[in-house]
Amino acid sequence: MTLVLDYKSDEFGSGGINLTHKPNKNMINRAFLVLLIVIVCISVISTASLAKIMIIEGEKYQTLASEQQLYDTFLSAPRGDIYDRNMKLLATSSPAWTVYITPNNFKNLKDGEKKKIKNKIAGGLSEILDMSKDDILELTDKKTYYVIVKKSVDKSAADKIRKFMTENSDLKISNYIGLDTTTKRYYPNDTLASTVLGFVGDDNQGLAGLESYYNNELTGISGRVVAAKNAKGNDMPFTYQTMKEAKKGNSIVTSIDSYVQYTCEKYLDDAVAEEQVAERGTAIVMNVKNGEILGMAVSGDFNPNEPFKLSELDQGKVDAVSDEEEKAKVKSELLNRQWRNKAVSDTYEPGSVFKIFTAAAALEENLVNKNSTFSCNYTYSVAGNLYHCHLKRGHGIQNLAQAMSNSCNPAFIQIGQLLNATRFQKYFKAFGLDQKVGIDLPGAATPTFHSGDKMGPTELASSSFGQTFNITPLHMLTITAAAVNGGYLVEPHIAKEIIDADGNTVKTVSTAYKRQVISGKTSETLKELLEYVVQNGAKNGIVNGYRVGGKTGTSQKISKIISTGEHSLYIGSYVGVAPINNPDIAVFVMLDEPMSGRYYGGAISAPVGAKIMKDILPYLGHSPQYSAEEIEKLSIKVPDVKGFEVAKARDTMSQLKLSYKIVGNGAKITKQLPEADTNINSGGTVILYTDGSDDDAVNVPILTGLTAGEVNTAAARAGINVVFAGDAARSDIKSSSQSIVAGTSVPRGTVVTVSFFDSGNADIATE
Numbered sequence: 135m136t137l138v139l140d141y142k143s144d145e146f147g148s149g150g151i152n153l154t155h156k157p158n159k160n161m162i163n164r165a166f167l168v169l170l171i172v173i174v175c176i177s178v179i180s181t182a183s184l185a186k187i188m189i190i191e192g193e194k195y196q197t198l199a200s201e202q203q204l205y206d207t208f209l210s211a212p213r214g215d216i217y218d219r220n221m222k223l224l225a226t227s228s229p230a231w232t233v234y235i236t237p238n239n240f241k242n243l244k245d246g247e248k249k250k251i252k253n254k255i256a257g258g259l260s261e262i263l264d265m266s267k268d269d270i271l272e273l274t275d276k277k278t279y280y281v282i283v284k285k286s287v288d289k290s291a292a293d294k295i296r297k298f299m300t301e302n303s304d305l306k307i308s309n310y311i312g313l314d315t316t317t318k319r320y321y322p323n324d325t326l327a328s329t330v331l332g333f334v335g336d337d338n339q340g341l342a343g344l345e346s347y348y349n350n351e352l353t354g355i356s357g358r359v360v361a362a363k364n365a366k367g368n369d370m371p372f373t374y375q376t377m378k379e380a381k382k383g384n385s386i387v388t389s390i391d392s393y394v395q396y397t398c399e400k401y402l403d404d405a406v407a408e409e410q411v412a413e414r415g416t417a418i419v420m421n422v423k424n425g426e427i428l429g430m431a432v433s434g435d436f437n438p439n440e441p442f443k444l445s446e447l448d449q450g451k452v453d454a455v456s457d458e459e460e461k462a463k464v465k466s467e468l469l470n471r472q473w474r475n476k477a478v479s480d481t482y483e484p485g486s487v488f489k490i491f492t493a494a495a496a497l498e499e500n501l502v503n504k505n506s507t508f509s510c511n512y513t514y515s516v517a518g519n520l521y522h523c524h525l526k527r528g529h530g531i532q533n534l535a536q537a538m539s540n541s542c543n544p545a546f547i548q549i550g551q552l553l554n555a556t557r558f559q560k561y562f563k564a565f566g567l568d569q570k571v572g573i574d575l576p577g578a579a580t581p582t583f584h585s586g587d588k589m590g591p592t593e594l595a596s597s598s599f600g601q602t603f604n605i606t607p608l609h610m611l612t613i614t615a616a617a618v619n620g621g622y623l624v625e626p627h628i629a630k631e632i633i634d635a636d637g638n639t640v641k642t643v644s645t646a647y648k649r650q651v652i653s654g655k656t657s658e659t660l661k662e663l664l665e666y667v668v669q670n671g672a673k674n675g676i677v678n679g680y681r682v683g684g685k686t687g688t689s690q691k692i693s694k695i696i697s698t699g700e701h702s703l704y705i706g707s708y709v710g711v712a713p714i715n716n717p718d719i720a721v722f723v724m725l726d727e728p729m730s731g732r733y734y735g736g737a738i739s740a741p742v743g744a745k746i747m748k749d750i751l752p753y754l755g756h757s758p759q760y761s762a763e764e765i766e767k768l769s770i771k772v773p774d775v776k777g778f779e780v781a782k783a784r785d786t787m788s789q790l791k792l793s794y795k796i797v798g799n800g801a802k803i804t805k806q807l808p809e810a811d812t813n814i815n816s817g818g819t820v821i822l823y824t825d826g827s828d829d830d831a832v833n834v835p836i837l838t839g840l841t842a843g844e845v846n847t848a849a850a851r852a853g854i855n856v857v858f859a860g861d862a863a864r865s866d867i868k869s870s871s872q873s874i875v876a877g878t879s880v881p882r883g884t885v886v887t888v889s890f891f892d893s894g895n896a897d898i899a900t901e
């Protein structure tokens with residue numbers, strides 16, 4: 135076709151170009167000049183880029199290209215990592231490879247040669263990738279350029295494939311097989327924090343938890359390799375490849391502390407097993423000042439490295455179903471259950487723990503004070519409905535702290551009435567209970583509540599003690615945080631910081647308060663009330679050496695018919711705060727449908743909260759301060775469990791609230807340390823050796839010049855036991871001597887006596 139460059143508008147037809155007009159010679163020359171300039175410019179630019187790739191970075195790309203045998207393909211970007219608050223890795227990506235073949239490259243081969251090579255490839259790959267040879271042969275027959283054989287292949291298999299290609303270079307195997315570098319998500323701590331982290335799908339896309347919520351941040355930008363092909367459709371030498379490198383996604387630094395998380399999971403799982411909890415449980419630790427979540431455990435979780443694998447128990451339920459369709463349905467339900475974050479996505483009736491809210495609102499409105507009294511005669515009637523106290527003889531006259539500690543429903547109905555529905559609803563909104571909690575996790579549930587005129591006298595009465603409406607565990611934690619932190623509503627969150635691949639901060643998560651909901655004065659009063667509750671009512675929340683505040687709750691669920699008949703089902707919960715004089719953390723524990731026969735929050739959930747606190751408070755930098763009474767109670771006599779079956783020994787230790795460690799896999803206890811009848815501090819651990827197990831040696835730490843609390847912490851860390859002599863309760867006296875010299879190697883569990891004597895009559899250890 136002739137190039138027409140005549141721009142005279144009058145010679146164009148309407149909408150068409152007149153090709154009949156013949157251009158003059160000058161015009162053609164001018165046109166060629168312009169075209170020439172354009173071509174030269176393009177060539178200069180591409181030569182420059184090609185030169186950069188060939189000369190400057192050529193070596194790198196040659197290496198990459200020859201290793202990977204890449205053609206025209208995407209390079210997947212590594213996903214960003216997830217860290218705990220101390221930069222311990224929680225989720226990362228390890229290199230993986232996609233194995234593919236290029237069936238179109240077989241087309242120019244002669245039939246005999248084609249068959250031989252296809253057979254060789256199918257045989258080799260089936261062995262390395264543990265796949266059926268016939269399946270691979272089928273793939274080689276496809277009429278396409280690129281077909282995936284297997285995804286997420288690890289390094290050892292990828293190396294074997296490379297070796298296979300080299301060994302068969304005479305057959306030019308590498309013309310038909312290739313490896314694309316990708317990444318595979320890896321969770322180094324297996325089940326730890328699985329419901330928080332979530333997991334990813336086949337293409338590394340976040341499907342649950344933080345992986346889903348922060349998917350855009352974590353996903354990087356794919357790179358691409360384009361290879362030139364010669365006239366026969368074969369690849370040109372790799373120096374003609376152009377390549378854009380993949381960019382790694384941003385990483386998330388979370389507020390999760392792996393030790394706190396582990397501690398929550400350990401004690402929650404123990405309680406769920408012991409109390410035969412049917413509907414799972416949750417334990418959460420939150421910083422009350424800024425809403426940072428340090429630990430969030432959900433029982434019955436999963437391993438995010440294998441998210442589609444059910445627990446043995448659940449798999450048994452699936453296997454028991456014979457109908458295939460029904461089987462798939464059951465499996466899907468159970469998988470969704472194990473992935474579901476109960477702390478965020480499930481609502482519950484908070485029960486008596488919610489009395490913190492009712493007291494806060496009434497105190498803030500000056501409708502009650504510490505000296506207000508309330509009477510309880512077992513029953514209390516509201517609008518024709520009779521409400522009962524849990525104490526049949528009634529609590530009589532109580533002040534506010536006593537009513538709270540007694541968890542007396544009639545008293546709190548009266549407080550609700552003083553508040554009235556309008557004010558109750560005003561505070562409900564102020565505390566953010568009419569909305570989803572602002573957590574950075576997917577699937578946050580919306581509370582349900584009696585709004586507007588739907589809150590009549592009976593709804594107000596039941597709401598006052600935490601029944602007939604639903605909130606999430608995180609809502610209950612934010613109420614508690616505001617109650618003790620000076621009155622500020624915090625937003626719970628898990629991400630602290632988003633960083634790029636070089637570790638530079640991209641975004642810091644703000645910890646601003648949402649608003650102040652009660653005054654500092656009201657908050658002070660609430661702290662006193664909550665400490666009174668733990669000291670007098672919820673005594674299972676007591677942690678020796680610490681001032682703890684808390685509240686228990688037992689909410690009744692709608693009765694359920696189960697195999698043994700109709701049962702009332704309960705949720706036992708507890709929220710604790712420590713140190714209550716200067717609150718740092720709140721611990722929430724909830725056990726949903728305990729079937730052990732015990733269901734009171736004070737009996738089953740408060741001990742879990744106390745155990746978590748006992749382990750994490752020293753770790754978080756709060757040293758215990760023991761009272762004289764506590765020092766007295768601290769010492770405990772070790773029972774004799776030698777010869778016991780392991781299970782019986784465990785029971786004995788649990789009953790005495792002694793920690794223990796079983797060494798070896800034998801059936802019976804052959805030796806114990808400390809020996810029976812030895813006195814040790816109750817925070818210690820008894821080491822129980824089973825058949826054929828060996829002593830485990832540890833070094834005695836320096837235990838002088840410390841407070842009693844510090845001695846206990848140091849001993850627990852070192853794996854030894856201590857018992858105090860002298861005046862350990864006096865905060866002005868530090869430990870002066872230890873019965874075994876620091877640095878001595880002793881069997882784990884050995885008891886060291888640590889003495890506390892006034893400096894007037896004892897040697898003070900010097901360093």
Ligand SMILES: [Zn+2]
Nearest residue numbers: 510523529542
């Ligand atoms: Zn009562």
